[in-house]
Amino acid sequence: QPMSRACVFASLLLATTLIVVSAGDDGDVLVLDADNFDREVQRHTTGDKALLVEFYAPWCGHCKSLEPKYKEAASKLMRLDPPLRIAKFDADEAKNKDLASKHGVSGFPTLKVFKDEGKTVLEYDGPREADGIVEYVKGAQGPVMTEVKSEAEVRAQLAANERVALFFGKEPRDASRAYTAFKAAAAKVKPDFAMLASFEPAVGAAFALEAPAIVVFASYKQEKAAGEKGERVEHLKEGLTDEAKIRDFLYNFGKPLVAVPAEGADAKLLSKSTLPTLYMVVPGKDANRRNMYRNRMTKVAAKYAGRLAFAVADADKDGRSLVDEYGLSAAKLPTLIVKGTDAGKHRFEKTDEEALKFKAATITAFADDFLGGKVDKYLKSEALPADPTDDEPVQVVVGKNFNDVVLDKSKNVLLEMYAPWCGHCKTLEPEYKKAAKKLRKLAAKSPEKYGSIVLAKMDATANDSPHPELQARGYPTIKFVTAGSNKVVDFSGERKANDIVEWVKKEAAKY
Numbered sequence: 176q177p178m179s180r181a182c183v184f185a186s187l188l189l190a191t192t193l194i195v196v197s198a199g200d201d202g203d204v205l206v207l208d209a210d211n212f213d214r215e216v217q218r219h220t221t222g223d224k225a226l227l228v229e230f231y232a233p234w235c236g237h238c239k240s241l242e243p244k245y246k247e248a249a250s251k252l253m254r255l256d257p258p259l260r261i262a263k264f265d266a267d268e269a270k271n272k273d274l275a276s277k278h279g280v281s282g283f284p285t286l287k288v289f290k291d292e293g294k295t296v297l298e299y300d301g302p303r304e305a306d307g308i309v310e311y312v313k314g315a316q317g318p319v320m321t322e323v324k325s326e327a328e329v330r331a332q333l334a335a336n337e338r339v340a341l342f343f344g345k346e347p348r349d350a351s352r353a354y355t356a357f358k359a360a361a362a363k364v365k366p367d368f369a370m371l372a373s374f375e376p377a378v379g380a381a382f383a384l385e386a387p388a389i390v391v392f393a394s395y396k397q398e399k400a401a402g403e404k405g406e407r408v409e410h411l412k413e414g415l416t417d418e419a420k421i422r423d424f425l426y427n428f429g430k431p432l433v434a435v436p437a438e439g440a441d442a443k444l445l446s447k448s449t450l451p452t453l454y455m456v457v458p459g460k461d462a463n464r465r466n467m468y469r470n471r472m473t474k475v476a477a478k479y480a481g482r483l484a485f486a487v488a489d490a491d492k493d494g495r496s497l498v499d500e501y502g503l504s505a506a507k508l509p510t511l512i513v514k515g516t517d518a519g520k521h522r523f524e525k526t527d528e529e530a531l532k533f534k535a536a537t538i539t540a541f542a543d544d545f546l547g548g549k550v551d552k553y554l555k556s557e558a559l560p561a562d563p564t565d566d567e568p569v570q571v572v573v574g575k576n577f578n579d580v581v582l583d584k585s586k587n588v589l590l591e592m593y594a595p596w597c598g599h600c601k602t603l604e605p606e607y608k609k610a611a612k613k614l615r616k617l618a619a620k621s622p623e624k625y626g627s628i629v630l631a632k633m634d635a636t637a638n639d640s641p642h643p644e645l646q647a648r649g650y651p652t653i654k655f656v657t658a659g660s661n662k663v664v665d666f667s668g669e670r671k672a673n674d675i676v677e678w679v680k681k682e683a684a685k686y
Contacts, residue, residue: 203249205262209270216293219260225315226260226289227299227308230275232267234598235283241303248308259312281649288315295362300443314366320358323373326381336369338429338444339392343384346374352416353387360421367443368425387415391429407432409480423449427484432476433469434486436493445486451516452484453542455533456498457509459491468509474535479542483513502555509533512553513545520553520639521545555639568611572633577640580631581656587627587683588656589666589675590645592635597650602670607632609672614679627658628683630675655679657686 207215207228219226229245231238245261252259266275266283278287278296286299301311323329323341332339342357354372361370368391373379379386389411409428414420426447434452436442445452455468469487476485488494490508497503501512501522511523511533523541530537544550556574563570572580572590581588591607593600611630618625633640635647644663645654653666668678 201263202246203253204246205260207262207264208268209274212264212274213293215262216289219262220289220292223317224290225312226262227312227315228261228287228289229263230266230278230280230283230285230287231263232283232598233265234267236596238284241284244303244305245308247305248312251305251309252312255313259316261308261312281652290315290362297363300446311366319361319365320370320372323371323378324375326378329371329373329378329382332369332371333392333394337394338367339369339371340364340425340429341382341390341392342372343379343382343386343388344372344374345386348374351387353389356416356418356421357389359418360425363422364425367447368429389415389421389424391425393429393431427481430484432480432485433472434484435469436486436488441486442493445484448484449516450482450484451545452486452514453545454494454497454512454514455487455509455538456490456494456503456512457487458505459489464509465489468533471533471535472538475539475542478539482546483542500555501553511538511541513550520555521550522553552641554641555637557634557637563611565612565615568615568630569608570629570631572631572638574638574641577633577638577642580629581645582642582661584659584661585627586629587658587679587686588629588631589679590654590656591632592640592645592647592650592652592654593632594636594650595634600651603651606670606672606675610675610679613672613676625680625683628679630679655682657682659686662686
């Protein structure tokens with residue numbers, strides 16, 4: 176009997192050990208791969224459920240930083256009633272790469288939200304800390320739209336949510352193209368907006384709406400002299416049957432007139448807006464000055480609704496990336512910049528004393544100059560590099576020489592846009608250098624055939640590209656720019672020296 180009890184204890188201990196080992200370091204995170212991906216995604220997105228999936232690479236520093244927060248979020252979600260799952264997918268494992276490519280994964284970590292049995296896929300743009308992930312995932316569950324039948328129900332939704340979009344229409348709803356488009360847009364914007372629909376005449380009367388109508392309500396704590404709350408109400412005037420226009424309308428108008436990215440949701444809405452954003456970047460640790468400048472911007476922002484978004488950024492918080500991206504110095508803050516939607520960057524360059532007070536008139540003048548095309552683009556750039564040599568055959572591109580090298584119409588240019596910390600870029604580097612050496616030798620032997628080919632690289636974290644089609648969307652991003660027309664072609668070859676050479680030779684021969 177004692178021996179039997181010992182065996183039972185040992186068996187239980189072994190079973191416990193096996194359970195722990197099988198869970199591994201993934202905790203409550205559901206582990207996906209090419210074999211189970213479709214099945215598990217479909218299983219966890221039936222009905223109104225949503226599944227968040229992280230596409231990661233084991234060597235990725237950002238992925239390692241996210242891992243403990245992601246696991247913590249998974250554990251908290253599993254303790255809910257009913258429990259919710261989030262998942263991870265090793266996009267760098269050989270058997271998984273095709274599926275990662277199918278889902279447009281080009282950088283790590285990439286997070287996507289799956290709904291409707293996996294048929295609807297949305298980019299995750301929520302927080303990267305545990306509680307924020309939990310709240311986002313909870314908000315992504317459930318129906319994408321709620322039908323409301325009274326003014327009281329609408330008011331309850333307005334009280335419970337910062338951003339509400341309301342569709343008002345007439346029956347039969349299935350015959351309404353506007354309603355169909357609104358439903359499609361709703362699937363793309365949840366949980367950023369609470370999406371409501373009503374077909375009750377009393378609701379239309381309460382909000383002075385004529386069917387079909389789409390209106391967005393944005394409530395927020397707008398710092399004013401009296402410190403009262405503000406509310407923005409905007410109506411979509413055209414494009415009611417166009418899903419994309421509805422979505423753009425919500426992100427362009429469903430936020431404060433002057434956003435404050437440091438306050439959370441504003442940053443996400445600005446990132447999804449199709450409007451260029453005029454920022455006032457203010458010195459950090461001075462909330463009073465920030466609020467003063469926001470009040471000044473509020474006085475002029477309504478004039479530019481639909482043409483410009485406005486925001487105030489704290490240089491020590493949400494504005495840190497802007498300070499680096501736009502080459503700003505602390506001594507010259509506050510200042511104005513415009514972050515364009517076409518990869519363009521624009522800075523306020525005036526230095527006279529009156530302009531630097533940044534009163535409403537100065538903000539208005541800068542906005543007018545930008546919209547009138549009178550503000551030159553700012554281009555971040557390292558110092559000009561040395562010319563290529565036999566030992567260093569890859570042409571280095573920086574912001575200052577980008578047009579001269581990459582858009583030289585006499586050259587066929589393969590451009591690698593990389594980040595110094597990127598693992599894939601480091602793996603590519605020796606192969607890329609070998610390919611450049613081979614092409615340099617070919618050009619020496621047959622200049623008329625291969626003399627036009629240039630292999631170039633640019634540190635995209637330290638230099639700006641002025642060309643909208645030549646932007647780094649992940650690392651490395653490799654593009655081929657043809658001689659003559661400067662047509663941009665995605666590199667689609669293997670990343671070995673000989674394969675790079677053959678691919679470039681074949682493409683260059685076409686032009």
